[in-house]
Amino acid sequence: MPDGTSKKPSRIQMRNRSLILDAALDVFSAHGYRGATLDQIAEAAGLSKPNILYYFTGKEEIHVTLLNQLMETWLDPLVEMDAAGDPLTELLDYVQRKLDMSRDLPRESRLFAGEILQGAPRMLPHLRADLKPLLNEKCAVIQTWMNDGKLAQVDPRHLVFSIWATTQHYADFDTQVRVLLDDDPHDSAAQFLDQMYRSLLTP
Amino acid sequence: MPDGTSKKPSRIQMRNRSLILDAALDVFSAHGYRGATLDQIAEAAGLSKPNILYYFTGKEEIHVTLLNQLMETWLDPLVEMDAAGDPLTELLDYVQRKLDMSRDLPRESRLFAGEILQGAPRMLPHLRADLKPLLNEKCAVIQTWMNDGKLAQVDPRHLVFSIWATTQHYADFDTQVRVLLDDDPHDSAAQFLDQMYRSLLTP
DNA sequence: CCACTTTTTGACCAATTGGTAAAGCTACGA
DNA sequence: TCGTAGCTTTACCAATTGGTCAAAAAGTGG
Structure with a gap:
């Protein structure tokens, strides 16, 4: 061994x-x-x-190892969001990075989704220790942007949830998307999401 | 027997x-x-x-029975969207109905999500036979609304995908949402989604 | 109360699955 | 070339799991 x-x-x-x-x-x-x-x-x-x-x-250690490795990758696009950058650009870029991840790392997205779907039995500690503080920090940044009038006023947490949901959807529900759409969804999705968040966030 | x-x-x-x-x-x-x-x-x-x-x-028949029953319930909110109603109201109401379903039928949402996540081995026929024609029909209606200038021009399919993603997220990722949010998400989510789709779709 | 049908159960099976033990193989430095 | 540490395999368990079967129990109509 x-x-x-x-x-x-x-x-x-x-x-x-x-x-x-x-x-x-x-x-x-x-x-x-x-x-x-x-x-x-x-x-x-x-x-x-x-x-x-x-x-x-054992089987469990393999799974846990994957989940641990995943957490880094997963948080990265949000970490990159820069408080010093242009607010609208930063958020729209974040959306695109998350959408790119759904295209480039669909297995990771589905692994994560499956884990959460079943109550996150092996990820809850990570969510509390890593994801929660990061989300709080970034939501505070977004709130500052809104207070400064750089963005429309919306609930920052639900904003981020919606970004996660809409982007990860293309990996997690890929089977369904492929049945319902004939051509590759990535480009049209990118355009749609840009339009949606632009109209929502432009002050 | x-x-x-x-x-x-x-x-x-x-x-x-x-x-x-x-x-x-x-x-x-x-x-x-x-x-x-x-x-x-x-x-x-x-x-x-x-x-x-x-x-x-056998086990499989139980699962299939659940999935068959689910399909009806699942399509219902979209079926109710009325081509003769006020476009913006119809769509915003659809969002609320889907969000209510996530709160009231989270088990059904997760059953569906799990099935799709694993490639829809037992649901693909249903998706093709039931969901796809319904989506096409409703997207045509939405397109008509947009052509009549009643709604802003967006890709109807991605619009519907985003509604599914954002609303089902509160059931499927409930564990994560609960870790990250202290109070009950339903009311604040309802408000956020109304704001988001209103700003997107108002012509 | 009785015959007959429907429902329920206890005992059992074969296949699968996570995991183990020990022997055999391989690479590599001395 | 040889010894040793690291790597791989063959053979094997014990537990779990989907499923069967025949007999017991409970309804049910006459």
Whole structure:
């Protein structure tokens, strides 16, 4: 077993751990935690099941590792929103970054959605410790912008919720969107969302 | 086994079938299809597992039955949108009806979300047969409204997607919303969404 | 009260699944 | 070349889970 306390993971450890995590992201995002099996993950990774359990102590640790890695990526677009920038531009850019993430990282979006949908059994601490303070900070910034008359007055929290909802929708409900739309939704969605938030936020 | 071809389901059949479906809705919406077990459903329904299988041929049939029942309820708010009514009022009322559904039927919302999230393995036919034509019809109505200058010009499909996303978000991501918000979100969400779609759609 | 149908249950199964143990293989430095 | 630490596999469990079956129990009409 690779010693968690030792300093340097070998090259083969790095490769196999990332093979496993990538395969697990496929499987967990497609079938949910309970719906995913170690055999599926093993096959997708091109490794045997016991070999998987040589690198991770169990199914749960794989899932938790994915969730932990995800949290960083997930918060990043919001972190980038700059209090010193132009308010409307900052918010519209944030919307576009989130929409791009739905296109580029749909597995991550669905993994996150599935976790929250089931009550966030393994993510609640992260939500409280990481997401909540960040949201509070950014909502305060948005509120300042509104008080300065740079943006129309709306509830900053519901504004952010709506941005999350509308952008992640294109990853999480991709199956439905594809049934209902004939062409690729990304460009038309980008245009629609820009129009919607521009009309809402322009003072 | 209750004969599916016979004419009249007995009183006790009606009662137990609905007990089972209600319990199954709890369990499936909380844990997903694969995460739910017949034992959980049986316990929640207050019946034994073999007794459950006396009324339904298997786990899948219970799930499919729930999904079929759900489709009606789900489309209803959109069906009610009246081409003869006042355009802005009709759309804003639709938003409120969907938001009310998220508050009143969160289990149904999560069941639907979970099914779509996993690629809609049992719902794709319904989406194509029921949802798609209805959406096309209603989008045509909205387009007419816009052409008549009653509404601002936006992409009707993405408009509807955004309504679904923002309203269902309060049911599907309830756990997250509750962590981030201290008071009940419903009234403030209703106000925010009214403001957002009013500013977007007012010509 | 009795025959007959519907409902319920306890005992049981086969398949799946997360996980283990120990032997075998491989890379690599001395 | 050899020894050793790291990596991989084969064979195997024990628990869970969807589902079956025959018999018991409860309704029900006459």
